[in-house]
Amino acid sequence: MTLATLAERVSQAGRRLAAAGIDARDAAFDAEVLARHALDWDRATYLARWREPAPAVFGDRFDRLIARRRRREPVARITGSREFWGLDIEVTPAVLVPRPESELLVETALARLGDRTARWAVADVGTGSGCLAVALARELPRARVAATDICPEALAVARRNAARHRAADRVSFHRTDLLDGLPGRFDLIVSNPPYVPDAVVGALAPEVSRHEPAAALRGGPDGLDTVRRLVAAAAGRLRAGGWLVMEIGAGQARDAADIGGRVGMRVVAAHRDLQGIPRAVVMRPGGPR
Numbered sequence: 001m002t003l004a005t006l007a008e009r010v011s012q013a014g015r016r017l018a019a020a021g022i023d024a025r026d027a028a029f030d031a032e033v034l035a036r037h038a039l040d041w042d043r044a045t046y047l048a049r050w051r052e053p054a055p056a057v058f059g060d061r062f063d064r065l066i067a068r069r070r071r072r073e074p075v076a077r078i079t080g081s082r083e084f085w086g087l088d089i090e091v092t093p094a095v096l097v098p099r100p101e102s103e104l105l106v107e108t109a110l111a112r113l114g115d116r117t118a119r120w121a122v123a124d125v126g127t128g129s130g131c132l133a134v135a136l137a138r139e140l141p142r143a144r145v146a147a148t149d150i151c152p153e154a155l156a157v158a159r160r161n162a163a164r165h166r167a168a169d170r171v172s173f174h175r176t177d178l179l180d181g182l183p184g185r186f187d188l189i190v191s192n193p194p195y196v197p198d199a200v201v202g203a204l205a206p207e208v209s210r211h212e213p214a215a216a217l218r219g220g221p222d223g224l225d226t227v228r229r230l231v232a233a234a235a236g237r238l239r240a241g242g243w244l245v246m247e248i249g250a251g252q253a254r255d256a257a258d259i260g261g262r263v264g265m266r267v268v269a270a271h272r273d274l275q276g277i278p279r280a281v282v283m284r285p286g287g288p289r
């Protein structure tokens with residue numbers, strides 16, 4: 001059956017996505033995003049024209065995108081980008097799709113540093129798409145940011161994102177474990193490490209468990225393997241007065257404090273995300289409280 005208008009095509013596609021197990025409200029929105037992607041239209045154009053007949057090129061292209069989404073591929077992976085901190089960030093299968101809650105790391109780091117014009121030395125450990133490194137480099141115009149990852153394909157994406165947002169001259173990229181081999185000390189170490197317990201990964205939404213890189217998710221038996229090593233590494237690499245701002249998973253705040261305490265790092269704040277989950281932990285050298 002040929003449906004007359006874009007609006008009808010999109011709402012039918014939304015129902016097909018809901019039937020594939022996607023929450024109904026998300027399904028409707030995803031269908032619209034994929035329609036705009038198929039048409040290469042911004043939202044204003046779409047809203048002005050959604051009652052018009054669907055253009056001839058639309059049908060097949062849109063159907064292919066919807067078929068991918070029905071297989072629970074994340075929308076950002078289908079469109080190839082996701083907005084983070086107001087920046088359009090390229091996304092590929094090699095990187096975690098940037099999450100809105102990770103913006104809390106940027107906000108927290110900027111608040112702790114205060115002066116945006118200083119020549120801060122910053123490290124972003126496990127940079128993935130480079131979203132944190134690029135956002136910080138944009139907000140701190142005289143800072144130098146060292147971004148690390150163990151995955152060379154992720155670093156290639158991060159490099160492109162730095163270039164796309166004109167931050168490539170101040171962000172360096174390093175294929176290494178945590179902070180290994182990086183010279184000097186840092187005023188700020190920021191990280192969104194893998195923190196999902198291995199046994200939980202398979203139970204996450206298919207968008208995550210099937211489509212996101214294991215190295216971005218798996219944190220060992222209790223989720224905290226990388227966190228432990230990262231906090232220990234950061235303890236020896238922060239300048240006096242420096243900060244570690246790290247993302248953690250639900251229920252990990254107390255463990256993070258214990259881990260810090262064992263290596264002379266004190267948790268000074270744990271900021272909650274919009275769901276009320278302590279998400280951005282701030283630590284600094286100073287031992288247990």
Ligand SMILES: C[S@@+](CC[C@H](N)C(=O)[O-])C[C@H]1O[C@@H](n2cnc3c(N)ncnc32)[C@H](O)[C@@H]1O
Nearest residue numbers: 096098126127128149150151177178192215216
């Ligand atoms: C949860 S993702 C975070 C990506 C990005 N920073 C963000 O917030 O969206 C974790 C990243 O850490 C990288 N990673 C995992 N273990 C690492 C290690 N030991 N050293 C450096 N990077 C690591 C993964 O390859 C992945 O890109």
